[in-house]
Amino acid sequence: MPELPEVEVVRRGVHQHVAGRTVAEVEVLHPRSVRRHLAGSVDFAAQLVGRTFTGVGRRGKYLWLDLDEVVPGGDAVLAHLGMSGQILVQPPGTPDEKHLRVRFRFADEGPELRFVDQRTFGGLALAELTGSFGVLVPEPVAHIALDPLDSGYDPDRVVAALRRRRTGIKRALLDQTLVSGIGNIYADEALWRARLHWARPTATLPRAAAGDLLSAATEVMTEALGEGGTSFDALYVNVNGESGYFDRSLNVYGKEGQPCQRCGAPIRRDAFMNRSSFSCPACQPRPRNAHF
DNA sequence: ACCGTGGCCTGACAGC
DNA sequence: TGCTGTCAGGCCACGG
Missing domain, CATH: 3.20.190.10 (MutM-like, N-terminal)
Known part of the structure; x- marks a missing residue:
């Protein structure tokens, strides 16, 4: 962020x-x-x-x-x-x-x-x-992957690269050499939309599920751009010092304990990579073969 | 080649 | 009140 x-x-x-x-x-x-x-x-x-x-x-x-x-x-x-x-x-x-x-x-x-x-x-x-x-x-910037809003972006190539990895899905989403532009907020929001747990192993993720996840990431970032971005405080502003409004549209990020907008279960927060991961325990159940 | 971790930074805030 | 500890987390260097 x-x-x-x-x-x-x-x-x-x-x-x-x-x-x-x-x-x-x-x-x-x-x-x-x-x-x-x-x-x-x-x-x-x-x-x-x-x-x-x-x-x-x-x-x-x-x-x-x-x-x-x-x-x-x-x-x-x-x-x-x-x-x-x-x-x-x-x-x-x-x-x-x-x-x-x-x-x-x-x-x-x-x-x-x-x-x-x-x-x-x-x-x-x-x-x-x-x-x-x-x-x-x-x-x-040469080693940074294309982002979902780039005209040359090819989600099929990202899906293939993602499924070759041997790690957890959120770690992969945050890897800027795989697909760029996604940080902790939009990773959590995309995972919630795709109903995937952050520790789901990339290797066993079906092609369609990986495609849905990348589509969700593209959608949530496109919507956020339409709202002028996400701002929690005065740190995230445009060149005129003004905040965006997308924080009103977040479903899981920063919502620990609040009801899931889909099912009502309280949003959980897990420690992960020295930061937080927010997810719905019902919509995004922890996989048995979780990759931390 | 791939994967995972630690260090870099400062301000806000909670707890004692 | 003033101190200490914790948290926010993207990127890169480095070790396994």
Whole structure:
């Protein structure tokens, strides 16, 4: 979290506000927020001055700002929001946010682009473009699988790859090299819709059930995007700082003890991978051969 | 090659 | 009140 719908909301906002604008100054206020840049944050800033953002791409939870021409060997500013990252568009002179990490000022002296991140799990990077699934993406994104909203996404291929795994179904859903964009919230929601327990082994999952699960994941993320994403608090916002409304539509995530919307059984919460899994004990019974 | 775990981070909150 | 412990969890490095 933020997961695919929230990142797509941000991508659209960034594109609307910065496409065609030329960078005048970059201020890095926290070194950890600039990643994979051996020459350091000062060099990162210097390399961007005078360059023009031409578009904003996304794959899974990564997004990137294209710089000038999109050509092999070109580069882009890659961003990952991590747990608490925000990209905000703010008029110059707006007081700095408490966790402002990187500021972009533009030659037109219009609104700034600000990377704000409380926990610094996210970050920015200047990355070279390389080919992946037939398109150019920043090199650190090359190994990330296509997401369900990508035009090249092929659910049959994901089903086949998923059934070759020897692990639990939720662990597989969260593996960004299998299918990208799904995090803890939408994994739990998709599993509930498909009536599957999170520890169900991938290896014995029928092809149709795997297909239904991926369809459910696509549906729930598409619906969430239509609501502007999911927000529990002020951390998950669009570029104008506004929250989405999909949290009202969640069926299991964060609903421990509340009645299942299908059968009324109280939603249970299990510890899993140092986090929580929410599910309905009646609709999603624990399998005998559970894979933890 | 595949699979699973630990570390990175800070703020909100519960309990004493 | 102020302290401590727990939780939130995506990604990557690393070990088996």
